[in-house]
Structure formats: structure tokens, C-alpha cells
Amino acid sequence: MLQQTRVDQAIPYFHRFTEQFPDVQSLAQAERQDVLKAWEGLGYYSRARNMQDAARSVVNNLNGRFPDTPENIRALKGIGPYTSAAIASIAFGHPAAVVDGNVIRVISRLFGIGEDVSTTRVKKEIQELADELIDSGRPGDYNQAVMELGATVCTPSNPDCLECPVSLHCTAFNTAQTESIPYKAPKKKVPHHQIVVGICRNESGRLLIALRPEDKMLGGLWEFPGGKVEPGEQHKQALERELKEELGVETVTGAKLTEIKHAYSHFKITLHAYLSSITKGEPKAKASRELRWIRPDELQDYPFPRANRKLTEILQTYLASL
Ligand code: SF4
The missing domain is CATH 3.90.79.10 (Nucleoside Triphosphate Pyrophosphohydrolase)
Structure with a gap:
């Protein structure tokens, strides 16, 4: 629900949805229309369809047991690298680094990566650095901490570097490049x-x-x-x-x-x-x-x-x- 939707908008949907479909079996067995109806207003209905398809495959192929590794979680419909890493680390303690926009900003500043972060090559590099940094003892806490750091301290403009717990190690801060990192090539205007x-x-x-x-x-x-x-x-x-x-x-x-x-x-x-x-x-x-x-x-x-x-x-x- 939180893909493409703000937390405050999603909360009432989440409560209604989990009351109506309290477990993976009830979601798997539900009529498609009932699931879409419960989703009505959230938009991006493919998320609801994918989630129900994923629930069906958990029930039908995995004996109702949700997978606990990033690879197996990612095999479920609608789940990509970001969501699988988030679920695997937060729910199952698996050391899988989450890389979203906030994490990209923190890591690129921390390591002084001045290249275009929207390219596949640089994204891969950031994922590898994130995988190296992750605390394998508390991967869920680590992931949430880095995302939170990006959301609240290492903000796109005016990052609060003086309050930042990693400023000593931060290349962008120590070389006065927080304005220019992360760099994204300007997008061409599309019709x-x-x-x-x-x-x-x-x-x-x-x-x-x-x-x-x-x-x-x-x-x-x-x-x-x-x-x-x-x-x-x-x-x-x-x-x-x-x-x-x-x-x-x-x-x-x-x-x-x-x-x-x-x-x-x-x-x-x-x-x-x-x-x-x-x-x-x-x-x-x-x-x-x-x-x-x-x-x-x-x-x-x-x-x-x-x-x-x-x-x-x-x-x-x-x-x-x-
Ligand atoms: S020191 Fe500044 S730029 Fe570096 S990670 Fe912290 S908030 Fe971001």
C-alpha cells in the first residue's frame, strides 16, 4: 500500500483491509472483486491484484508459509528488490540492504559518488556499498535507520549535517559537495x-x-x-x-x-x-x-x-x- 501512496492515506485502508483479509488464506480465497473493492481509491490496482496473486501462490505452492529469503520473496508477484529486502530484513532478520531514494542520497553523499545516480551502473554500485554496510546482526533496524536518516536529516536540500551521526565519515560533507551530490542528469521533457x-x-x-x-x-x-x-x-x-x-x-x-x-x-x-x-x-x-x-x-x-x-x-x- 505504501508504494505510490502516503502513509497517512494508507493507514485507514490498511486497517480495513487487514480486518477483511486477516491472513494469507483469506486473501488468497477472496473474490478478486472484493479485494479490488477494498482497494478502491488507493489506485494502482495492479498492486492489489499482485498481492492477491502472491497470497495465492503462498497458499497453493508454499503450504501457506511466507518465504523468508530475499530471493524467494522476490519470486512472488509484484515484489521487487526493494520490497523483498525490506520484508526479508525487517520481518526475518536477513541481511538484505534496502535501497530507495533516501538510501541512494545517503550512500552517494557518504561515499562522494558524483556520477549520475539514475544510471543502472551507479545504482548497482550503491546497492553493493549498501550490502557491505549493512549490520548483519540487526539488518531491519539498520535499513530503517538509513531510510530514516535520509528522510529526516540527509534531506535533498539543506541536509542537517551538523546533527548527522555519520558526518565524520561523509565525503560530501567534508568536501562541501552536499549541494551537488546526488547528481541526476536532467530529464528530457516528454510530451x-x-x-x-x-x-x-x-x-x-x-x-x-x-x-x-x-x-x-x-x-x-x-x-x-x-x-x-x-x-x-x-x-x-x-x-x-x-x-x-x-x-x-x-x-x-x-x-x-x-x-x-x-x-x-x-x-x-x-x-x-x-x-x-x-x-x-x-x-x-x-x-x-x-x-x-x-x-x-x-x-x-x-x-x-x-x-x-x-x-x-x-x-x-x-x-x-x-
Ligand atoms: S553529513 Fe550531511 S550529507 Fe553526509 S550523510 Fe550526514 S546529513 Fe547527509
């Missing part, structure tokens, strides 16, 4: 597109989805019809234009269902999803390979790009609440 999509439902409650052309980006995946907002356009105007171009129908835009941000490797999007009613015409696949009217419970059966997949989850929760 950010506003995308509008329409959720069209027919009288029997089926939803309209479109198959992207094979030769386009995300080809072969399904999506809700829509497109890019052109400069100067309102969302409603853009959506009704797009649906006319893509489906050959007249529509009226209804309530906004959600807004989803997503970053691809070379651009970002904000996807605005609206309920749409077709007022004239029969939809035709003018810009897609195929159109289908599907039942909401069939959404899981179709491959969707990430942002649309997020939308299907939100949509299913919304439709279930009707």
Missing part, C-alpha cells in the same frame, strides 16, 4: 497528451470496445474508443468528434468516470473517461480492426493497454455499484 475515451453501453448493458490495428503502437490490444484532444478543444467536443471519426456515430457526452495518468517510455498521457450515449447511427470499425459489444464481466478476458486496463477496473467497480 504529455490529453486523451478522451467514451464508455458506450447498449440497452442490454454491454460495453463497446475496439481492437487497435496490429501495425500501430499497442496493436492487437483492445481499448475504449476515443482519441487525442486537439489544441483549443474541450473534452466533450473532442470526444464527440473522435467517436464520430472512429465509429461514425453521433454521441452525447455524459458524466466523467475517471482520469488516469500513464507514462510510456517517450510520452505521457492523461486519459479522461466519460460515459457516452450513442444518439444516432450504428458503430462501425472505421479506425480499428474490429468492434465488439461485450458484457462487463468479459472485460478481464480481453487484453488492454495499462491505462485502459486501469479504466476497466474502475469501470467494473462503478458498474457493480449501480
Whole structure:
């Protein structure tokens, strides 16, 4: 829950979630929809799905016993090096060093690493230094102490070096480089597109989805019809234009269902999803390979790009609440 979400936001979710699913068995056996419902509002629903898949694999493959080494913990779905090291060290006393943004800052300053810390090579170097530094007698305390040092003392700007317990050993402090370390190469500004999509439902409650052309980006995946907002356009105007171009129908835009941000490797999007009613015409696949009217419970059966997949989850929760 704490990946991408602040502690104060996560606390009430944590209490509700652990009351509803008090152990790994109950989480593994729960209906997916119940887990997603308990997660509703936290966003990044893949975390909930991954956690339940991990619970299922603990129950089905590991006799209900949570693994206790970083390698085996990392084999669970949704768990990467950071989380596995945190769990292994804090819960099981395994000497696995946690490396997050705070730790990167502390270690790079401590050792005076002036190179770009966002590169894989430097990150690996920092992980190796962190692994050497870890106190194997109290690895959980050590990890939490370094993260806390980074969060409270060795802050990005104006670190409180005079109060810092490791200042004597700190290269950046002793060579007046705390301003320039850690160094991150400036990121190139990536384009950010506003995308509008329409959720069209027919009288029997089926939803309209479109198959992207094979030769386009995300080809072969399904999506809700829509497109890019052109400069100067309102969302409603853009959506009704797009649906006319893509489906050959007249529509009226209804309530906004959600807004989803997503970053691809070379651009970002904000996807605005609206309920749409077709007022004239029969939809035709003018810009897609195929159109289908599907039942909401069939959404899981179709491959969707990430942002649309997020939308299907939100949509299913919304439709279930009707
Ligand atoms: S001495 Fe300053 S720069 Fe070095 S670790 Fe401590 S707070 Fe960070």
C-alpha cells in the first residue's frame, strides 16, 4: 500500500483491509472483486491484484508459509528488490540492504559518488556499498535507520549535517559537495497528451470496445474508443468528434468516470473517461480492426493497454455499484 501512496492515506485502508483479509488464506480465497473493492481509491490496482496473486501462490505452492529469503520473496508477484529486502530484513532478520531514494542520497553523499545516480551502473554500485554496510546482526533496524536518516536529516536540500551521526565519515560533507551530490542528469521533457475515451453501453448493458490495428503502437490490444484532444478543444467536443471519426456515430457526452495518468517510455498521457450515449447511427470499425459489444464481466478476458486496463477496473467497480 505504501508504494505510490502516503502513509497517512494508507493507514485507514490498511486497517480495513487487514480486518477483511486477516491472513494469507483469506486473501488468497477472496473474490478478486472484493479485494479490488477494498482497494478502491488507493489506485494502482495492479498492486492489489499482485498481492492477491502472491497470497495465492503462498497458499497453493508454499503450504501457506511466507518465504523468508530475499530471493524467494522476490519470486512472488509484484515484489521487487526493494520490497523483498525490506520484508526479508525487517520481518526475518536477513541481511538484505534496502535501497530507495533516501538510501541512494545517503550512500552517494557518504561515499562522494558524483556520477549520475539514475544510471543502472551507479545504482548497482550503491546497492553493493549498501550490502557491505549493512549490520548483519540487526539488518531491519539498520535499513530503517538509513531510510530514516535520509528522510529526516540527509534531506535533498539543506541536509542537517551538523546533527548527522555519520558526518565524520561523509565525503560530501567534508568536501562541501552536499549541494551537488546526488547528481541526476536532467530529464528530457516528454510530451504529455490529453486523451478522451467514451464508455458506450447498449440497452442490454454491454460495453463497446475496439481492437487497435496490429501495425500501430499497442496493436492487437483492445481499448475504449476515443482519441487525442486537439489544441483549443474541450473534452466533450473532442470526444464527440473522435467517436464520430472512429465509429461514425453521433454521441452525447455524459458524466466523467475517471482520469488516469500513464507514462510510456517517450510520452505521457492523461486519459479522461466519460460515459457516452450513442444518439444516432450504428458503430462501425472505421479506425480499428474490429468492434465488439461485450458484457462487463468479459472485460478481464480481453487484453488492454495499462491505462485502459486501469479504466476497466474502475469501470467494473462503478458498474457493480449501480
Ligand atoms: S553529513 Fe550531511 S550529507 Fe553526509 S550523510 Fe550526514 S546529513 Fe547527509
